[in-house]
Amino acid sequence: MKKLLQNMIFFLAALPGAGQALAVQPHLQAVDGVVGAYLDAQVKGDVSTLSALMCGPLLEKRQPLLDNPGYPAHLVNAYLGARYSLVHHQVLDTGDVKAEISVTFPGREPARRQLLLKRTASATWPYCIAAESDAI
Numbered sequence: 001m002k003k004l005l006q007n008m009i010f011f012l013a014a015l016p017g018a019g020q021a022l023a024v025q026p027h028l029q030a031v032d033g034v035v036g037a038y039l040d041a042q043v044k045g046d047v048s049t050l051s052a053l054m055c056g057p058l059l060e061k062r063q064p065l066l067d068n069p070g071y072p073a074h075l076v077n078a079y080l081g082a083r084y085s086l087v088h089h090q091v092l093d094t095g096d097v098k099a100e101i102s103v104t105f106p107g108r109e110p111a112r113r114q115l116l117l118k119r120t121a122s123a124t125w126p127y128c129i130a131a132e133s134d135a136i
Contacts, residue, residue: 030126031089031097034117038129039103043079045072055118055128081106095119097127 034053041049047066054062065071082105089099097117104110113134117127 027091028089031099031117032086034125034127034129035084035086035099035101035115037125038115039079039082039084039101042075043082045075047072047075053125053129055120056130058129058131079105087112096130 037049038053040046041053050062051059051066082103084101084103087100087102089097091097096119099115099117101113101115102110103113113132115129116131118130120126120128122128
């Protein structure tokens with residue numbers, strides 16, 4: 001077992017970019033966790049989680065909707081059966097992240113969206129979502 005582990009480490013170290021890919025993994029997990037929680041909250045109509053995950057211009061823009069008592073039911077109906085995947089992400093010079101997601105609704109073609117995730121000091125969410133659009 002020890003020899004297998006040593007060989008595996010050697011093999012991974014020999015691959016071009018393997019060390020970099022391993023170092024980025026926790027970062028990708030944080031991005032995927034925030035994006036996943038955001039989309040899951042939309043599917044469930046969880047406006048409390050959405051409010052916690054949004055910041056800046058996006059939160060200001062969506063606050064009237066989040067305060068509307070009928071909005072949770074609207075979200076549940078609008079996102080019924082939706083699936084998502086994180087297609088690509090890019091770390092910007094500021095440490096913020098631009099993420100491209102694919103959202104698929106039943107019977108429709110996948111739609112691409114872009115999210116701008118800003119770094120936060122929060123222990124709960126390492127990023128907040130500051131913008132969402134077709135193209136940021």
